[in-house]
Amino acid sequence: MPTFDMLAAYWSQPEIAVNGLILLNLLGALLLGLLVGYERSYHGRAAGMRTYGIVCMASAALTIIGGYPGFWFGGHGGALAGVADPTRIIQGVVTGIGFLGAGVIMREGFNISGLTTAASIWASSVIGIMVGIGFYLAAMGLAFMASMIMIYLHKIEAFLPSRHAIAITMRFKKDYVPLESTLRRVALERGYEMAGGSLAIGATHGHQEWRFVALALSRESGVSLSNLATELAKFEGIDSFQLSHARN
Numbered sequence: 509m510p511t512f513d514m515l516a517a518y519w520s521q522p523e524i525a526v527n528g529l530i531l532l533n534l535l536g537a538l539l540l541g542l543l544v545g546y547e548r549s550y551h552g553r554a555a556g557m558r559t560y561g562i563v564c565m566a567s568a569a570l571t572i573i574g575g576y577p578g579f580w581f582g583g584h585g586g587a588l589a590g591v592a593d594p595t596r597i598i599q600g601v602v603t604g605i606g607f608l609g610a611g612v613i614m615r616e617g618f619n620i621s622g623l624t625t626a627a628s629i630w631a632s633s634v635i636g637i638m639v640g641i642g643f644y645l646a647a648m649g650l651a652f653m654a655s656m657i658m659i660y661l662h663k664i665e666a667f668l669p670s671r672h673a674i675a676i677t678m679r680f681k682k683d684y685v686p687l688e689s690t691l692r693r694v695a696l697e698r699g700y701e702m703a704g705g706s707l708a709i710g711a712t713h714g715h716q717e718w719r720f721v722a723l724a725l726s727r728e729s730g731v732s733l734s735n736l737a738t739e740l741a742k743f744e745g746i747d748s749f750q751l752s753h754a755r756n
Contacts, residue, residue, distance in 0.1 A: 520582075522579070522583070523645075527645035530643060531646055534653065535653070541560045541561040545557035559627045563631075566650070566654075569650055570602065570637070579642070628658060632651075674736070677718070677749060677751075678717065678718050678746055679715055679746070680716045680718070681744075686718065686745065698730065698739075699724055699730035700724055703723045708720065721754045736751060
C-alpha cells in the first residue's frame with residue numbers, strides 16, 4: 509500500500525534536479541524546432557512553427573527520459589527492470605498515437621489541415637507517459653510549453669517576416685492553350701511567384717486544368733484573395749477557377 513514516503517520520493521531533491529535538467533533540454537529542443545518551423549512557414553509550407561516546435565520538444569522528452577531509468581517511478585525504475593520493460597509500453601503508445609494523429613490530418617488539393625492538432629495529440633501522449641513514470645515536474649513543463657505554443661505562437665508569427673500562399677486551380681475554356689511563362693509574368697505583376705514544384709496540369713475533353721501555389725514575394729506584396737478572384741473572373745480564357753489559402 510502506498511505510503512507518504514513513497515509519494516514524497518517523486519518530489520525528492522534528486523528527482524527535481526533530473527526534472528529540471530529535462531526541462532532545460534525540452535526548452536532547447538523547442539527553440540530549435542521553432543527555428544526550423546519558421547523556415548518552413550516562411551516558404552509557405554503547411555507545417556509551421558507550432559507543428560515543428562511541438563514535435564521536436566516531445567521527441568526530446570521521449571529520448572531524454574530513457575537516459576534516467578533509475579529515476580522512473582520515484583526512483584524505483586531500476587528495481588522493476590526485471591519485472592517489466594516500460595520502454596516497450598512507450599513504443600506501443602507512441603505507435604498507436606501516431607495512427608490517431610494521422611486520422612485528424614486532412615488534405616484537399618494544396619490545403620492541409622490538422623497538422624498542429626496531430627502534433628498536439630502526440631505531445632499529449634508523451635505528457636501522459638512522463639506522468640506515468642513519475643517525471644511530474646517535467647510533464648507539467650511540457651504541457652505548459654505545448655499549450656503556450658498553440659495559444660500564443662500564432663500571434664508571434666504575425667510579427668515575423670512571412671509570405672502567404674494561395675492555392676489556385678484554373679480550368680480553361682475548350683481548346684484554349686495557356687502559356688506557363690505568361691502565368692508566371694502575370695503572377696509577378698500581382699506580387700506573387702509560382703512556387704517551385706507545385707504546378708500540376710490535367711486535361712478533360714479539351715479543357716486544360718492548371719493547379720499551382722502562388723507564393724507572395726514578401727509580407728506586404730500580393731493582391732488580396734478577393735481582388736485576385738475579380739481579375740480572374742474577367743479573364744476570357746478561364747472557364748472556372750478556385751482560390752484558397754494554402755496553409756494549414
